[in-house]
Amino acid sequence: VQETEKVEDARELALATFKEACAAFEKLPAEERQWNKVKSTFIPHIGNIPGMQSKTLYNGGFDDAINSVKKSNGPSWRMIVEVGERPKAFGVFPGGPSGNPGSPYYDNTIQQWAEGKYYPLQLLNTPEEASGSLFTISFNN
Numbered sequence: 001v002q003e004t005e006k007v008e009d010a011r012e013l014a015l016a017t018f019k020e021a022c023a024a025f026e027k028l029p030a031e032e033r034q035w036n037k038v039k040s041t042f043i044p045h046i047g048n049i050p051g052m053q054s055k056t057l058y059n060g061g062f063d064d065a066i067n068s069v070k071k072s073n074g075p076s077w078r079m080i081v082e083v084g085e086r087p088k089a090f091g092v093f094p095g096g097p098s099g100n101p102g103s104p105y106y107d108n109t110i111q112q113w114a115e116g117k118y119y120p121l122q123l124l125n126t127p128e129e130a131s132g133s134l135f136t137i138s139f140n141n
Contacts, residue, residue, distance in 0.1 A: 034058075043094050043110060044072050045101070052101050054094075057114040080118060090118035 008016070025033060041059055045052035059069055068074060079091035094113035095106060112119070124130055 039069075039071055041069055041071055041074070041114070043107075046095075054107055054110050057110065059114040059116075078113070078116075078118065079121070087123055089121040089123055091121050092118050 041057045043054040043057070053072075076095075077091065077093050079089060081090075082088040092109055092113045094110045100106060109119075
């Protein structure tokens, strides 16, 4: 038990601790003060195959925040939808949907995902609007 002449309350102790942490942080070299470099985020292969994960991604995020990103997991699919008479949507997926490292689409959007960038998505109201698409999927009843 450590005693001091003055009895501090929780607020004073928290402030003193915060100031000590800030002083210690300021003594670190600039490159060590970047959270994204300390965290070293990467995207593992869907089957956890060693050597098939992404390169290190430098992005922010905490595990209790919106779009939280931890060291090796986070939101895979991100989508923003503007509602209205004709909705607009934007989305990004960090890797290829197949998990196949031989696919040309295996990791082509990981950097955009890490940077929080989105692509416009095609929203169709009728099957006829799909003309000119790369592919279509039909479900027969």
